[in-house]
Amino acid sequence: MTLTAFSPPPPGADYDDLRQEVRAFLADELADFPPIKRAESWNGFSRDFSRKLAQRGWVGMTFPKEYGGHARSALERYVVSEELLAAGAPVISHWIADRQSGPLILAKGTDDQKRRIVPRIAAGELCFCIGMSEPDSGSDLAATRTVATEVEGGFRINGTKVWTTYAHVADYMILFCRTGKSDDRHGGMSQFLVNLKETENMSISPIIDLAGEHHFNQVVFDNTFLPSDALLGEKGEGWSQVMSELAFERSGPERFLSSFALIEELIRLLREDATEAQQAEIGRLSAHLMVLRQMSRSVAGMLNEGKNPSLQAAIVKDLGALFEQDIPRLARSLVTRPAVPGGRDSYAAVLAYTELAVPSFSLRGGTREILRGIIARGLGLR
């Protein structure tokens, strides 16, 4: 049963020298970065931080050198990613581009698109967002209604995207929309590179989440013109292009480290004198974390070998979301300090922040229900 086999990462995958360099950089850069900011995890935004990281060669690490990358392995990139997340560094400005949009452009883009955009991603200058969900198309991506109609010199886009994270600050969107009719539910879809700073007849408005924060947006395309060279990859191949991004999107350390700031706060409180029951709970948490990390590193190894481990990635994301969503419950079962939004006590503030964040973890990047359906089909259910 190959679905349950996660081959160990190759020997030497630990890259200890690189890890120590990243730790030293983070200790310096984030010296005064408070726990409540770290709790934002990969939702934290700082163009300045992303640029500094890129100056060290830690953005676009796996991209070829001719496009400003560093030709390093997916496993070296993994070390940098997990160190950033464990420290709660503000990485979202480059995260999406580095994780999936850059690799997508490199795989499917024209030479001109690669030259124009990829080096700027590797320089930490570009922030990407993903235009996938719509008001009537969430988990059911094939129900996408936004449509691109071919006109002279390009396309006219009409439709609405929602839950578009950081569209209000991003430079580019990878837009997923319909370009034709097809008998196949998955046919007739395409992807476009939308320059958000220069495109007209497009409006971006905030959707405030339950924590009162502005990450999401609604993006309305109203007869918006995109030039021909905005098409990314083959017309009509959007579905398979999106599917090939998923293994990158679903298997990384951000799928189980989103609550890590709360874990560090909790352990800080328990360190002095923990009861046996508290020790056991921390031991259970450690076991889960060690195993998830090994599974996620295994997928990085498979990606590095050019395989498509999308089923294994779905398993990592499903288990990872359960883990990171369980951390507030665990904290509450071990410590009796109430959650206080914005509280002076860092544990109380981080608990409050994390409690309000966790419901989204099994929604973003594919809901739990979608992932389990994918896994079940992978098991050979007829």
Next chain:
Amino acid sequence: MESMIHDMAERLFRDHVTHRMREDAASGQCPEALWTQIEEAGLTMALVPEDAGGFGVPPAEALGLVRIAGAHGLPLPLAETLIANAVLAAANMALPGGRLTIAEGEALRLERRGKKIHASGHLTLVPFARWANRIVTIGVLDGADHVLSLPVKDLIVDPAQDLAGMPRDDIELDHTLTETDAPPLPRPVGGMRGLGALIRSLATTGAMETILEMSVQYANDRVQFGRPIGRFQAIQHNLATMAGETAASRTAAEMAAGSYDTPAFALAVAAAKARAGEAAEKVGALAHQIHGAIGYTQEHALHHFTKRIWGWRDEFGTELDWTRELGRAALSSPHDTFWHFITDSAAKGTQA
């Protein structure tokens, strides 16, 4: 992983381990003929280093045999014999051949009496003791691990069994040994509990892979409300949960197997036994839920596997034993942060 010994074991067990054999074993009958074939194939020597008579496969591959045996519900002490032979070889002791087993030696008292060593205490729940020639255990004398190889014929064995009906026997020890019968280990292996936990984690993984396969098959075959029950989302999600738990258990067990004989083993095996035990609880429950009433019968094969994984949770340390140990290590670690503890626990496993 392509492996000749795995293929060999897979074929041997597929052809010979039957529902009937597992039934007979649970009522006390040792499948002697199959053991002879296992030994003739050399499988019991797989974890022994080449210079001690093994055939030089990496430890992780040799230990893969335990997962395969678990997947077939093999009612014989192959896993125990693999470990026993490896420990005997590590102590430069003779490898006696035949069925061997291992016992936790934590409750064992060793003391010097002149030139002899006296061993006393209870060995409890010793797997397959009454079917074995020797029990190999590790006790502490003068602060150092010593290996004992005890001939079963000289011991009084009080028979008991685990949930699956496999022999788990109690032994009262009051025995005088020569120094050559209880030599020190040149390099400590951390006692028999960790090694026992390793094989139980691997076997649990294998058994869960079979349980998952049986459950997928059943969900495809069983028709209710006019369609296979696997078409219902509730069933699909339970199967997906089982797959995730099984994959986590396999990753954990293989991480421990991969760190065998390295400084990372102590923490890796703690994580493996705890994670596999937790998975066993979920996977067993969901498999029975999917199988409905037929899976709850003696006649159906499912119980041989679910009872094994439930029983193995209680051997060589429960989840509570191992999570406490891991938690103590995490909370008392000298590292600056918990994260450093986690990354370091794996980095120490890199084999030179």
